[in-house]
Amino acid sequence: MSSPRTRFYRDKVNGKFMGVCSGIADYTGVDALWIRLGFLILAFSMGWPFFLYFALGILASKKPGYLYSDREEQKFWQGVRQSPARTAREVRASFRDIDRRLADVESFYVNSNPRLSAEIEKLR
Known part of the structure; x- marks a missing residue:
């Protein structure tokens, strides 16, 4: 298609x-x-x-x-x-960058909030 x-x-x-x-x-x-x-x-x-x-x-x-x-x-x-292959690589790289940035944001909020960190650990 x-x-x-x-x-x-x-x-x-x-x-x-x-x-x-x-x-x-x-x-x-x-x-x-x-x-x-x-x-x-x-x-x-x-x-x-x-x-x-x-x-x-x-x-x-x-x-x-x-x-x-x-x-x-x-x-x-x-x-x-x-070049579909090159475009797919660029999209994957963009998603990796977004994932890395989101992990940085999550890390910042979890490390600066011990209560939130404890709640996340309870869920695991």
């Missing part, structure tokens, strides 16, 4: 013609200007990218407006599409 955030969409809002280059830029995280320049160079040197562009423009779905809530979420999902 594929998440809607990991699929390719045409980006008509930020696109110039059909939104294909802008969709590729959104999908990969590369600036749309570089995608457009690369497409133009390929298209004028080979010719077949025009057909691919129109095929993607017709077949690809339009990007839903509710896909990302903010820029940070968009960057996260671009990272997931680029």
